[in-house]
Amino acid sequence: MQKCGGCGKFISASAAAKCNCCPNVFHRVCVAIPDGVKISTTWECPDCVVKRPKTDNSATPVKSVEDGYRPTDAAPSGYVDIDHVQDYSFTGESLNNTALDQTQPFRVELSLELRLFREEMRQVREEFAEFRRELAGVYSALGRLDELENRLLALEQHHDKHEARISALEKSRELEIPENMITSLQRTVAELKQELSTREQEALVADLEISNVPEVRGENTIHTVCVLAKRIGVELDERDIVFAERVGVGGGRVEDGTEELRPRRIVMRLTRRHMRDELLRAARVRRSATTEAPGLPTPPRRFYINERLTSANREIFRQARATARSLGWRYVWTRRGRVYVRQADGRPRMYLRSVDDMVGVFGLGTVSSELSK
Structure with a gap:
């Protein structure tokens, strides 16, 4: 948007009077052109007219101010020859009133625009202030993050130092432990x-185990135990x-589905310990008892009733029997969960x-050879 060459205010192109000699534009009021009058394309602004060289025009009659401005008879209706407008002048009072009437709405509009502009500028300043505060908060948070990172790095270094000291102490303690202490700990x-x-x-003080009893599918183990006790x-x-239940791993089953090749042993727990001792005594007396009885699978087999041992004691008993057999020891037995041997x-x-203990009883070489089998 261009500015008026007379008053210096902004002017729209539709309401401007453009000079033919210079690039300046003017309000109609500023150059005394009434509204509705068509502006000639050869119109010149007052500055350009003043700069035009003067000639001797003494034949031109002098016209009074009262004659006012009248368009030429040759000009068409609504058209004014702007070249002659500069030769006339309005009275001072009428010109001032006209300019004031024309510029008053523009001043009001410009004042509103300036007020809106100031309000927008105030909002922009507030937004910038808020942005500065937020940016300051971000900088502060970044500073705290840097501080935390430094503290974390210091803690990691401190932790590494402690780990190194602990490792050194552990190594020194390992070297300082005497041999007798290790033996004592072992x-x-x-x-x-x-x-x-x-x-x-x-x-397992009230438990027994019965071995070499044929196993069939769907058997009632408690009933089988009662029948064997009666035998x-x-x-x-x-x-x-x-x-009373089967434990351990047995062999494969026969195709007809009645018997296993290697029956699993039966473990049982009695409600009273004296019943367990009575069964053990009866089993020692009748060592040749078999499973030949109604309700038990065939063919009959010789079964064995013994104390139930823990896995460790059962392994000791197995190795003791094997070692005693190889050395010719006569007796290996258990009593109340303990394993005993007797040479003769x-x-x-x-x-x-x-x-x-087996090494102390049988000798190191014999036990080692039996363990290696």
């Missing part, structure tokens, strides 16, 4: 293991049995609590 661990095994065996002369009621009649019995 002995303590062995004693604790032995005590734990003893406690486990005491928990050795002990009347056993089902209410005297806490549980009249010789003292030996209590085996662990493999170390």
Whole structure:
């Protein structure tokens, strides 16, 4: 938008009077051109007219101010020759009133625009202030993050130093531990293991296991136990049995589905310990008892009733039997969960609590060879 060459205010192109000689434009009021009068394309602004060289025009009659402005008769209706407008003038009062009337609405509009502009500028300043505050908060947070990162790095370094010191102390302690202390600790661990095994065996004080009893699908194990007890002369009621079940891994089944090649052993727990002892005594008396009885699978087999041992004691018993057989020792048995051996009649019995005891009884070379088998 261009500015008026007279008053310096902004002007729209439709309401402007453009000079033919210079690029300036003017309000109609500023150059005294009434509204509705068509502006000639050869119109010149007052500055250009003043700059035009003057000629001697003494023949031109002088016209008074009262004559006012009149368009030429030759001009068409609504057309004014602007070239002659500069030769006339309005009275001072009428010109001032006309300019004031024309500029008053523009001033009001410009004042509103300036007020809106100031309001927008105030909002922009407030937004910039808020943005500065937010940016300051971001800078502060970044500063705190840097501080936290530095503290974390310091903590990591401190932690690494402590780990290095602990590793050094552990290595030094390993080097400082005497051999006798290690031996003592190993002995303590062995004693604790032995005590734990003893406690486990005491928990099986009312348990028995029966082996070499044929197994069939869908069998009633409690009924089978009662029948076997009757075979050795002990009347056993089902209410005297806490549980009876097959354990271990057996061989494959025969295709007709009646018997296993290697039957699993039966473990049972009785409600009273004296019933267990009675069954053991009867089994020792009738060692040749078989499974030949109504309700039991055929062919009949010889079955064995023994104390139920923990896995550790069962392994000791197995190794003791194998070693005693190879050395010609006559007796290997269990009593109340303990494994005993005797070389011959009249010789003292030996209590085996662990493999170390077997080494002391049978000798290191013999036990080592049996363990390697």
